[in-house]
Amino acid sequence: MSTITTEDGVRIFFKDWGQGQPIVFHHGWPLSSDDWDTQMLFFLQHGYRVIGIDRRGHGRSSQVSDGHDMDHYAADAAAVVDHLDLRNAVHIGHSTGGGEVARYVARHGKGRVAKAVLISAVTPLMLKTSGNPDGLPIAVFDGLRAGLAANRAQFFRDVPAGPFYGFNRPGVTPMEGVIQNWWRQGMMGGAKAHYDGVKAFSETDLTEDLTSIEAPTLVMHGDDDQIVPYKDAALLSVKLLKNSTLKIYPGFPHGMMTTHADVINQDLLTFIRG
Numbered sequence: 001m002s003t004i005t006t007e008d009g010v011r012i013f014f015k016d017w018g019q020g021q022p023i024v025f026h027h028g029w030p031l032s033s034d035d036w037d038t039q040m041l042f043f044l045q046h047g048y049r050v051i052g053i054d055r056r057g058h059g060r061s062s063q064v065s066d067g068h069d070m071d072h073y074a075a076d077a078a079a080v081v082d083h084l085d086l087r088n089a090v091h092i093g094h095s096t097g098g099g100e101v102a103r104y105v106a107r108h109g110k111g112r113v114a115k116a117v118l119i120s121a122v123t124p125l126m127l128k129t130s131g132n133p134d135g136l137p138i139a140v141f142d143g144l145r146a147g148l149a150a151n152r153a154q155f156f157r158d159v160p161a162g163p164f165y166g167f168n169r170p171g172v173t174p175m176e177g178v179i180q181n182w183w184r185q186g187m188m189g190g191a192k193a194h195y196d197g198v199k200a201f202s203e204t205d206l207t208e209d210l211t212s213i214e215a216p217t218l219v220m221h222g223d224d225d226q227i228v229p230y231k232d233a234a235l236l237s238v239k240l241l242k243n244s245t246l247k248i249y250p251g252f253p254h255g256m257m258t259t260h261a262d263v264i265n266q267d268l269l270t271f272i273r274g
Helices: 033-045 070-084 096-108 138-161 176-188 191-203 207-212 234-240 261-273
Strands: 003-005 011-017 022-026 049-053 089-094 113-119 217-222 244-249
Touching (some): 003 070, 011 070, 022 070, 022 096, 049 070, 070 096, 089 096, 113 261, 138 191, 207 234, 217 261
Parallel strands (some): 113 217, 217 244
Antiparallel strands (some): 003 011, 011 049
């Protein structure tokens, strides 16, 4: 099992497959690098080197008590990148992983990043504030924490069976394997990391990170995302980025790279090759 140990003693698990230009995948909350299986196999078959990282407290990385914030997430990713000496890399982040990508590229990516992709990302800020009036109220995130603390196993069943993949929409057939895989990944991780992670993905303002990114950045979002509403995320992010491309997908859910992998993978490949 491939791991590195960070300066604060946290063991971070990563996958590193293939040869060629590196693509680094940053997963969403509360999952693991396994959430990128379809993408990693796809790009491996197209001649790329693919790297997936389990965030601290998630997947096979250490279930530590502290450091569950965007600064540590980005620093941990940087530790893996430095260990592997990755250059000319494409960094792709989904949801919370999109926030992690923004912070990593802004603070650690100089000279190493070719392009970035934000998929259904939490950027620039999810929480409703005076400066972000269209954000979600704190009660939404308090509800996530309450559900997790009361019965994490049931909560981690209800989220993928409902809004995450849009399986609660009329006419959409739930994919039982996908639901179970989400639950499996979630339950692999630590409850403390997941609890603290809600604050990290909802209250971290990534505005300055986005404005400082020079690399070409693709912003992808479904307009039926019930987890991260696209109007206060993707539409604001592209206004802050210096060199961005926006793709909005009608009817696609938050977990669209799983439910619509054929479309998302091809658009990612076109952007990376372009």
